[in-house]
Amino acid sequence: MNDLNQARNHVLEQIQQACLTANRDVSQVQLLAVSKTHSSEMLNAMYATGQRAFGENYLQEALDKIEALSDLEIDWHFIGHVQRNKTKHLAEKFAWVHGVDRLIIAERLSNQREATQAPLNICLQVNIDAQDTKDGCQPEEVADLVAQISQLPNLKLRGLMVIPAPNNPQAFLDAKTLFENVKPQHAHPEDWDTLSMGMSGDMSEAITAGSTMVRVGTALFGSRDYSKSV
Numbered sequence: 717m718n719d720l721n722q723a724r725n726h727v728l729e730q731i732q733q734a735c736l737t738a739n740r741d742v743s744q745v746q747l748l749a750v751s752k753t754h755s756s757e758m759l760n761a762m763y764a765t766g767q768r769a770f771g772e773n774y775l776q777e778a779l780d781k782i783e784a785l786s787d788l789e790i791d792w793h794f795i796g797h798v799q800r801n802k803t804k805h806l807a808e809k810f811a812w813v814h815g816v817d818r819l820i821i822a823e824r825l826s827n828q829r830e831a832t833q834a835p836l837n838i839c840l841q842v843n844i845d846a847q848d849t850k851d852g853c854q855p856e857e858v859a860d861l862v863a864q865i866s867q868l869p870n871l872k873l874r875g876l877m878v879i880p881a882p883n884n885p886q887a888f889l890d891a892k893t894l895f896e897n898v899k900p901q902h903a904h905p906e907d908w909d910t911l912s913m914g915m916s917g918d919m920s921e922a923i924t925a926g927s928t929m930v931r932v933g934t935a936l937f938g939s940r941d942y943s944k945s946v
């Protein structure tokens with residue numbers, strides 16, 4: 717068994733254990749492999765272990781990999797900050813965009829997604845623990861954004877994405893509560909099924925709180941070397 721296989725199995729075991737402890741079905745938690753800074757060759761090797769969902773943060777780097785790996789059946793997730801003038805590539809090339817935090821971004825993605833493509837899956841990014849950052853909408857904005865974005869064509873509004881500061885499990889519980897509370901605002905509530913939270917260092921706490929998608933980089937690929945970023 718190679719290193720990537722071993723690392724992935726170890727992460728899958730952690731997910732399984734967290735589900736067991738939380739009395740949740742393991743099929744409710746998806747593993748997103750966060751592959752930023754890693755080469756197409758590395759992604760190819762991870763794909764060979766059975767991994768299909770990959771998350772990228774930097775648009776140009778991601779587009780290069782999407783091109784290089786176009787023969788593979790990868791679900792590409794964009795988990796980085798969404799810039800208003802970069803939405804066209806996101807709308808055309810990705811299956812999911814997790815970092816939507818304004819109506820105008822969602823409108824642009826909806827307009828730029830081809831009607832012939834499957835709807836673009838969207839998570840609303842929320843600044844759940846009042847961090848000093850421009851990323852993510854405020855919790856009190858979420859209900860209105862869900863009502864508005866869930867009506868746009870060519871999009872499927874799936875849920876929330878949060879990146880709380882480390883060692884703050886309460887933030888995951890707050891995200892879960894918000895996720896449940898705003899569901900009635902959704903124009904198609906059956907689409908509202910995703911809580912994207914938890915990374916290498918806190919996936920178990922996130923799963924305990926109700927995460928349905930953990931975004932894991934370091935625990936799968938090892939540490940990142942940004943100086944060699946592709």
Ligand SMILES: *Cc1c(COP(=O)(O)O)cnc(C)c1O
Binds near residue numbers: 935
């Ligand atoms: C890089 C990144 C991750 C993965 O973090 P690890 O600690 O390496 O698992 C998850 N989510 C987002 C939004 C990221 O930018």
